[in-house]
Amino acid sequence: MADSKREIERKYEATDATRLPDLGRVAGVGSVAHEGVMELDAVYYDTEDLRLAAGNVTLRRRTGGSDAGWHLKLPVADGVRDEIRAPLSGHVPARLTALIRSRVLDAPVVPVVRLVSARDVHVLLDDDGAPLAELSVDEVRAERLPGGDRTAAWTEIEAELADDGDPxxxxxxxxxxxxAGIRPATAPSKLARALAETGSAPARPREDEPRTAGDHVLGYVRRQAEAIVALDPAVRRGLPDSVHRMRVATRRLRSALRTYRRVLDREATRPLGTELKWLAGELGVDRDQEVLDARLRARLDALPRPLVIGPVRARLRLWSAAGRSGSRRRTTAVLDSARYLDLLRALEALLAAPPLLPxxxxxxxxxxxxxxxxDHRRLAGRVAHALEQAPGPERDAALHSARKAAKRARYAAEAARPALGKPAKKAAKRLKAVQSLLGDHQDGVVARGTLRALAVQAHAAGEPSFTWGLVYGREEAVAAATERELPGVWHRAHKARIRRARGH
Structure with a gap:
């Protein structure tokens, strides 16, 4: 069984002449417990081309210390990583293998570096004896594998925050x-320093200043592709909002391929767009269930207690549990599928040899x-068509179509913001307002369908269906208010559109 913890730490350079200051003088420290020196022996694994290290991900098998076992560290922010642990074994645990699959694909992971450290540990305690942080002085010897003939040695100081501590x-x-003259380390991790000092470090894409339309579009495409890869382990772990963020990155990428067809050959990217649409749809199964569940719970919570008649909350819990359980399993199966891995390979190939047009x-x-x-003109046409329809299913469908166009126009403006500046930023903000309004309308359409189904189930079970009908009516009222609000929101977005420069 794997477990995880949030690791927040700072690293500092040290030399043979480095002396720790009196740690008891650190503000907030009541006492310091010196736990002595422990010997740690860790072998780090990666692909031959160091794909994990390129993404600031580390996978190691360590003996010694209180947490011997397999450790996978995933970046969260500067100085913050999630560490997922698994017991010692002779091979990489399956759980950890799944969490690195989006980066390594089918490339084998092999030993690349061995680090042997003598760790001198000091625990900083508050006045009540509770731990605040652990400060260690590590004497490190690194060996490049295989062979171990390329070595490096250094001393560093590491300060790691205690669980639930204040950063x-x-x-x-x-x-x-x-x-005391001790300076922050220049390397982000022991592994990064070991790789740099014992041979080649991982290759990273060059971040040149974008000059052409192609530079901007490819930069945007690369960022979305990297987001998909980076969010994969978060989705597998069920972290909050991870499915939503991965789905958004997928949609942004697909929109860019469709919008900037004069930059990237649409005939070449069309198959990739089809697969991105498939992935977004599969991720939507879980995300849509999550959004709908929250919406229905909020509607019930807003009702006066006398109007909640019958076991409505129990029925909603049963419906939600059944839906979320199935959707979570389905999402994990998608990420384990050959089709998904083929999509990731296709993204790599696109960035390696982009099909650029004039x-x-x-x-x-x-x-x-x-x-x-x-894209803005396309949206304008769909909004006008939707507003021409009488209230009912045809208008609902037209508004849903306009929502998709609003999302694409917004993403187009976001992608162009580094090049176009404030006008693109303003356009994206106003288009987001249109998208959000239409999104809430579509969520209401879906909610009404679910409410009707729940009412039918309740009636068949001999339960009152009054409350379900009441919430259905309130959803209808919200939808009508949204439709009345749309013209004004759209007018503001249309005024903020990117205009053609004079002389063009």
């Missing part, structure tokens, strides 16, 4: 260390603005 305390510790060499201010205006 600001590490700032206090850091100030005390720096006053528009890629154009000035970004011209080419990107042209594409944004085109």
């Amino acid at each position: 600001a305390f590490l700032d206090t510790v850091g100030r005390t260390l720096e006053e 528009g890629a060499t154009a000035a970004p201010g011209d080419e990107l603005a042209r594409a944004v205006r085109k």
Whole structure:
């Protein structure tokens, strides 16, 4: 069984002449417990081309210390990582293998570095004896594998926050260390330093200043592709909002391929777009269930207690549990599928050899603005068509179509923002308002269908269906209010559109 913890730490350089200051003088520290020196022996695993290290991910098998076993560290933010642990075994545990699959694909992971450390541990305690942080002085010897003929050695100081501690305390510790002449480490991790000092470090994409339309579009595409890969383990772990964020990255990427067809050859990217649509749809099964569940619970919570008649909450819980259980299993199966891995390979291939068209060499201010205006015109036509329809199913369908167009136009403006500046930022903000309004309307359409189904189930079970009908009516009222609000929201978005420059 694997478990996990949030690791928040700071690293500092040390030399043979480095002396720790009196840690008892750190503000907030009541006492310091010196736990002595422990010997740690860790072998780090990666692909031959160091795909994990390139993504700031580490996988190791460590003996010694209180947490011997397999450790997978996934980046969260600067100085913050999630560490997933599994018991010692002779091979990489299946749980950890799944969490790195989006990065390594089918490439084998092999030993790349061995780190042997002598760790001198000091625990900083508050006045009540509760741990605040652990500060260690590590004497490290690194060996590049296989062979071990390339080595490096150094000493570093590591300050790790105690569980549920205040990250600001590490700032206090850091100030005390720096006053003693101890400087922050330049390498983000022991592995990164070991790779750099014993051979080649992982190859990273060059971050040149974008000059052309192609540079901007490819930069945006790369960021969305990297987001999909990085969010894969979070989705597998069931972390909050991870499915939603991965789905958004998938949709942004697909929209970019469709919008910027004068930059990237649409005939070449069309199959990839089809697969991205499939992935977004599969992720939507879980996300849509989550959104609908929250919406129905909120509607019931808003009702006066006398109007909640019958076991409505129990029925909603049963419906929700059944739906979420099935959707979670389905999402995990999708991420384990050959089709998904083929999609990730296709994204790699696209970025390695992008099918650029002549528009890629154009000035970004011209080419990107042209594409944004085109998506805005498409949205304008769909909004006008929707507002022409009488209230009912046909208008609902037309508004849903307009919502999709609003999302695509918003993503187009977001992608163009680095090149177009404030006009694109303003357009994206106003288009997001249109998308959100239409999204709430569509959520209401779906909710009404579910409410009707729940009412039918309740009636068949001999339960009162009054409350379900009442909530259905309130959803109808909300939808009508949304439709009345749309013209004003759309007018503001239309005024913020990217305009053609004079002389063009």
